[in-house]
Amino acid sequence: MAITKYMQVMLVDTQASLPASADMGQVAFCQDTKISLIFDGTIWQPSDKLVVKKSTVVVNGKNIGVTPIYTLEPSSLNFYPTQIIMRAVNVSGATLKPTVSIGSNASSYDNIATGSLLNSLLTLTGASTSPQNVSTSAPLSGGTVINANVSLGALAVNYTFTVNVIGFYA
Known part of the structure; x- marks a missing residue:
């Protein structure tokens, strides 16, 4: 497995407080909804890959x-x-x-x-x-x-x- 970019996980209080944009593939964990999301270049998408x-x-x-x-x-x-x-x-x-x-x-x-x-x-x-x-x-x-x-x-x-x-x- 090749790693092309290493990013930390962003931890946010609420899903509403996610930034409008981020690096492609950036991961965020929302404490209010207890889910992780990944930025696809346009919007934040739910992801079950990170826990x-x-x-x-x-x-x-x-x-x-x-x-x-x-x-x-x-x-x-x-x-x-x-x-x-x-x-x-x-x-x-x-x-x-x-x-x-x-x-x-x-x-x-x-x-x-x-x-x-x-x-x-x-x-x-x-x-x-x-x-x-x-x-x-x-x-x-x-x-x-x-x-x-x-x-x-x-x-x-x-x-x-x-x-x-x-x-x-x-």
Whole structure:
């Protein structure tokens, strides 16, 4: 498979807030409708190729340990993670941010996103809501558990966040 252009996924609050134009093939995920759209050069068209694995699990960044954040549905297709979105839930009094990796590989849990990659997303004031490209990740089979691994806890009064994984099935 040849990649001719690599673009990030645009994350918008509402479908009505999509830009009138974009690059041909640009992908956007609308949070109000929970669907992805692709720009065909003229209009935004619904697409089932991209999915957001939205986790409702809140991770405590103060505690060292592994937290399961999402279990992929049983499927004969493989899931290919492409981006991570980390959202602050409650961050206060932080003097040291946590070191966190995302993965399914036991012990290190970093085959989707390494701690050094996510270092820029987790700050003293919280987590970025901008998508971050993942590290190199092998395709994940159906039923795989995706985990957040806190290897260095935050020094903070509170430091909790959620993680969404963007990817596609093939």
